[in-house]
Amino acid sequence: MSVRHPALARAESFAATYGLRRALLLAPMAGACPPALSVAVMRAGGLGACGALLMQPAAILAWAEAVREAGPFQINLWIPDPAPVRDPAHEARLRGFLGRFGPAVPPEAGDAAPPDFAAQCEAMIEARPRIVSSIMGLYPPDFVARLKECGIAWWATVSTVAEALAAQDAGADAVVAQGAEAGGHRGCFRADQAEAGAVGLMALLPAVVDAVRIPVIATGGIADARGAAAALLLGASAVQVGTGFLRCPEAGIPPAWADALGGARPEDTRLTRAFSGRTGRSLATEYVAAAAGPDAPVPAPYPVQRGLTQGMREAAVKEGDLARMQAWAGQAAGLARAVPAGEVVGGIWEGVDELLR
Template sequence: MSEIRSRSAAFCQRFRLDLPILLAPMAGACPPALSIAVAQAGGAGACGALLMQPAEIAAWADAMRAQTDRPFQINLWIPDPPPKRDAAQEAHVREFLGKWGPPVPLTAADAVPQDFAAQCDALLAARPAIVSSIMGLYAPAFVERLKAAGIAWFATATTVAEARAAESAGADAVIAQGMEAGGHRGCFEAARAEATQSGLFSLLPAVVDAVRVPVIATGGIADARGIAAALTLGASAVQIGTGFLRCPEAGIHPAWAQALAAALPEKTVLTRAFSGRAGRSLATDYAIAAAAPGAPAPAPYPVQRGLTATMRKHAQETGDLQRMQAWAGQSAALARAVPAADLARALWEGAQRLLP
């Protein structure tokens, strides 16, 4: 067996997988049905729990376990410091957004995150095989509780320095996220998201060389070629998000799913215009306008997310892609509209044919 195959096989054995493929934990786009399908194919399901209350986290895990005993991960954002509010700036953003949807309520900017401590307790109670983090690292006390419960911790890193910090903090594996990834960038420092963009195939071998724990590659992987390349560069497994979004189990809006099929790499954009945190979306009319000269700078997270809630809800209800929060990685056009279990198996079969 080649070194590449033995590395991924060891990872799969350790984490009870048949395929070295993890579903990315996409908040709002990871219904149990999608994770169940990926898990039943031999990969790992995932839940992006950012927006969930503890009871919702428990319900998601219960729905998963009702259909499969396969492993899954639950992911949380490490909270940012409280945002600095600017009433005048928020008024400018509210006025701008009023041109793209219904009037924005005056209280929209008062949005607050979920209770992080309560969410952490819910993760422990749910007892997934894996808990993952993004935007930073869990506190040492919580890491100790994870380890005492026998739960593995996968830490997302966007730089070599972040990867080293994750390993030092006790992470069981590092998820190396390239700038090609759809959705939010996982930078530990929100303000540096645009300044620290590294492509996956430059970041990945550097992280592999810098840490001793297994490395999982994510960002722009959506076909067998990407999987084979990532494993060749030292990854033990891959994590795929956008590549699964066109699967029927994902349940995203048809307009979003159809647009992914035609999204060339240059038709995505890194933007703070939806949430205040940098994330990669389709280059929609709103995303482009929000970056144009004269447009107000987005408010910080989660204020901007609150301000855009009315527009995003209206866009979903009317099917208006140009105002929709349509996250997309740079390999979105490689995503296939087939059942998720079939896709996961086909991706791994194709990758194996390419590996030595």
């Protein structure tokens, strides 16, 4: 009679708690989580995900209805930053700089604001996902209480041990430990700590596991069975994959971005504030390099910088120009496979089972 490896047994127990066949989760990537991608992951036994940062309440509800029959899913929101400090003269310099990479930036571009956070929270309650997750901070106590009343679990994304302890104290049902290898935005509670506190997953994960009593989900730099098995051995109850799904046809990202991911080495990515004002990891493209140059103006705070770069980003997608594209990428991007998402789920989890058998 074979005995299950303790790491596999822990993952299987976690998966069963949330109605999953595999403890493999799609990362909630804002702008890159179409329903088709989640449905494919869910049908393969994993968890679907929606990064709802930029979505109006009606869009959140429509997304949930589009995937609901396929299985459990999570919806994720950013906790709003304090209101940005505006500097019109500096924004004018930024508009001039950005005009070299895309269309002229109108003075009002920096005024663009994200959707109303309270209305988005109401939409998530109405959508009734199995899990609501957070990034960039913690939900207010009254919203956490409402989630629990509705039987909705709350997973909090954290990037340090201190954040994990704060999330546990605030009532989180699990924490998502995000290593600095992750593509896209860093989940730090404070924007000014996103680069100074860039802790890698293999150091962060066991420290968080040892510090908290609730399950820990590992994310950042995981794109194959080896990374997933290592995370489970270090104490994770599940693994969350983002960049590893972006080359799947269901993700629908621009071909230039998808192709570049496949050839990227870890050193071909870098942390940058040049797209949104919040630190994230992207491919080290020409625009990203130029924005880090000694003569480039410092990016404006979030969400001002995002508004200022919108025209450039949209033009880059329309023209298929990777050099100016917001091409988020984790350090394991080169492991991403251009195959259906269900095949990615199966390949990772079957490999984990073989490695930990």
